[in-house]
Amino acid sequence: MNLSYEVQIKRLAGNEDLELPRKMSELASGFDLYAAITDEIVLEPGQRTLIPTGFALAMPAGLEAQIRPRSGLAFKHGITCLNTPGTIDADYRGEVKVLLINHGEEPFTFHRGERIAQMVFQIVPEVNLIQVDELSATVRGAGGFGHTGRN
Template sequence: MYQVLFKRLEGNEDIKLPSKMSEWAAGFDLQAAVSEPVVLGPGERKLIPTGLSMAMPAELEAQIRPRSGLAFKHGITCLNSPGTIDADYRGEVKVLLINHGQEAFTITRGERIAQMVFQVVPVVTIVETDELPETVRGAGGFGHTGV
């Protein structure tokens, strides 16, 4: 089990810490810490604050992902999805939202806007080589394995 520390930034004492909405949920919902309602017009994108900063072990990353309900009902999703928060970042967690819907959408304080999923980051060593092992697929790219 990993421990992740969260700090509420000044003026955001009313904002809840990230929380799971069901026992087996993978993601922790994040709330908007906007000081006044933010209108996101069709095709518009905005960076939405959460009022929180965090510290997590070096073995983890936090991925910011869309909430399926907002995406389905209103076309609201995360533009950089999944967005990665590295373990050494200590600034405010913010969510880059975009409106792919047909109508303006208003984001209010405390609204659940995204989810945060924690993943273990493997330790990887990059090695340069002049030759790669062969595979059946080879260099076949986009659409190579079927429709």
């Protein structure tokens, strides 16, 4: 089953020189996002920053966009997204921004137009929470964090 959704994208003024989000391979699930900054940003180890992308979205109800790290930046430089995955709700119409942190050991410099993260669209099911006095029993029960052992 191949589901298809139309998502509107608006390039924000002053960003005509930047690429819009795009997939870097035919079967990629994520659209790469580009830094819409006017000046270089140096992110020191342990620091975080919010980087604009230069676009806004309009998604239909039932979709969300998730902002995720780029694996190359994470592996090579320790740059990743905070609040991962970041959620862009279907009713948000502001500029998409990416919250990045430097977990590496060296400062990292971001340049205008650099790929900084990826955006993956997900279906959001309609969920109705029903309050009950008792939950159904399972073998696991209330066992939480690490209760099944090291592996």
